[in-house]
Amino acid sequence: MRERFKLRRPLRLTAAAVALACLLGGCGKDAAAPKYQASDVNRELVKGNNDFAMRLATSMLTKEDEALDNTVFSPFSVSLALSLMLDGARGETREELLKLLAMQGIGRDAINHGNEVLLDLIRHDDPKTEVRIANAIWAQKGLPLLDDYAKAMKQAYAAKIATLDFGDKPAAAKTINGWVSDRTEGLIRNLVTEDVITEQTVMMLVNAIYFHGRWTEPFETSETSEAPFHREDGSDIWVPMMGKREALPHKTAPAYKAVQIPYGAGQWRFIAALPADGKTLKDAEAALLRGPDEWTDGFEAGETALALPRFKIAATSNLTETLRALGMVRSLSPASADFSGITGDKARLVVQRVQHKAFIEVDEAGTKAAAATAIATDGAAPAGPTDVFEFRADRPFLFAIVNATTGVLAFMGRVADPSAMPAD
Numbered sequence: 325m326r327e328r329f330k331l332r333r334p335l336r337l338t339a340a341a342v343a344l345a346c347l348l349g350g351c352g353k354d355a356a357a358p359k360y361q362a363s364d365v366n367r368e369l370v371k372g373n374n375d376f377a378m379r380l381a382t383s384m385l386t387k388e389d390e391a392l393d394n395t396v397f398s399p400f401s402v403s404l405a406l407s408l409m410l411d412g413a414r415g416e417t418r419e420e421l422l423k424l425l426a427m428q429g430i431g432r433d434a435i436n437h438g439n440e441v442l443l444d445l446i447r448h449d450d451p452k453t454e455v456r457i458a459n460a461i462w463a464q465k466g467l468p469l470l471d472d473y474a475k476a477m478k479q480a481y482a483a484k485i486a487t488l489d490f491g492d493k494p495a496a497a498k499t500i501n502g503w504v505s506d507r508t509e510g511l512i513r514n515l516v517t518e519d520v521i522t523e524q525t526v527m528m529l530v531n532a533i534y535f536h537g538r539w540t541e542p543f544e545t546s547e548t549s550e551a552p553f554h555r556e557d558g559s560d561i562w563v564p565m566m567g568k569r570e571a572l573p574h575k576t577a578p579a580y581k582a583v584q585i586p587y588g589a590g591q592w593r594f595i596a597a598l599p600a601d602g603k604t605l606k607d608a609e610a611a612l613l614r615g616p617d618e619w620t621d622g623f624e625a626g627e628t629a630l631a632l633p634r635f636k637i638a639a640t641s642n643l644t645e646t647l648r649a650l651g652m653v654r655s656l657s658p659a660s661a662d663f664s665g666i667t668g669d670k671a672r673l674v675v676q677r678v679q680h681k682a683f684i685e686v687d688e689a690g691t692k693a694a695a696a697t698a699i700a701t702d703g704a705a706p707a708g709p710t711d712v713f714e715f716r717a718d719r720p721f722l723f724a725i726v727n728a729t730t731g732v733l734a735f736m737g738r739v740a741d742p743s744a745m746p747a748d
Contacts, residue, residue: 379650392605416660490521493521538587595723647678717739
């Protein structure tokens with residue numbers, strides 16, 4: 325057993341599963357009252373989270389060499405997984421991660437407490453929307469974690485800390501995947517495949533997020549009808565197009581127009597954004613990804629004629645090279661990574677892989693979402709105009725799910741073809 329700990333072990337970050345489903349059923353049990361209030365939110369931490377979300381989204385949505393396709397991901401899930409890792413990073417490795425997450429100048433205790441506040445409010449601030457967030461750390465049997473690190477993970481992130489034998493790959497994968505599946509109501513399965521676990525894997529840090537919200541005002545199924553959707557390549561497909569007329573916050577910008585659709589009591593919102601007339605999806609992406617304020621500011625309430633397709637998306641991404649390009653370099657280098665705050669041994673851990681899996685399904689009733697992130701170590705808006713705002717999502721568009729209380733961008737994605745059915 326000791327041989328597993330002699331060499332520097334790659335720290336595998338599996339940034340994981342996001343599932344959103346808009347189902348006809350109920351949202352489950354109501355959330356308990358939050359421990360914290362909106363005034364307790366660390367706004368600098370939220371700004372960092374959302375700045376990171378924009379940079380991650382830019383990398384994932386604007387790849388020139390790839391065909392336009394459906395995608396969904398949870399920048400908040402990735403950020404939480406990286407935060408579990410950040411707490412144990414030291415020296416230049418920590419400084420690099422702080423820069424990646426746009427959290428320079430925020431101390432360790434402030435980051436951990438700030439995330440504790442966010443997790444509490446996001447879970448509980450809307451009694452009509454069910455949100456669960458869970459974190460876990462599995463260490464190889466015989467690999468001790470520092471008491472200070474374990475205490476911080478339990479207190480701030482309510483993290484489960486347990487041991488596994490990563491030498492038994494099928495059993496280790498089954499344990500982790502079962503945990504993720506249970507906490508995402510089965511929406512995220514097989515987050516960790518056996519090939520993700522190597523002979524050197526000695527730790528896995530996992531974040532799981534589950535979201536189930538019903539529209540405040542559901543779409544009537546009788547108003548759904550087959551309608552054309554114009555794909556980027558110029559071809560048309562016929563899809564079930566939902567429709568309703570409602571007073572909704574909306575926005576018109578030079579490159580895009582957007583609408584917010586509330587869930588439950590209104591603390592959660594689905595935002596859809598289309599290219600403006602005469603603009604391309606790339607034009608809209610460039611404008612929307614300039615900053616998180618594009619998704620939250622400048623909306624005004626008014627009568628809206630809304631048409632939105634049903635859609636279902638699943639996406640799996642290896643984010644390792646994406647994060648390297650965003651600046652996470654030392655964490656990936658056996659020569660420079662320093663995660664001695666996790667085990668006390670500077671030469672033991674290095675990040676090997678970041679894996680992300682996501683799913684979303686939208687229909688007339690609302691949205692259900694789930695996300696999981698694993699880190700493995702081998703070793704009331706003002707009144708609007710009287711004119712009706714037309715928002716018909718009959719061509720490729722971007723979307724996000726935002727928590728209004730905290731301002732966190734929890735999920736983001738793109739619909740390029742609503743008819744495409746995701747693989748499991």
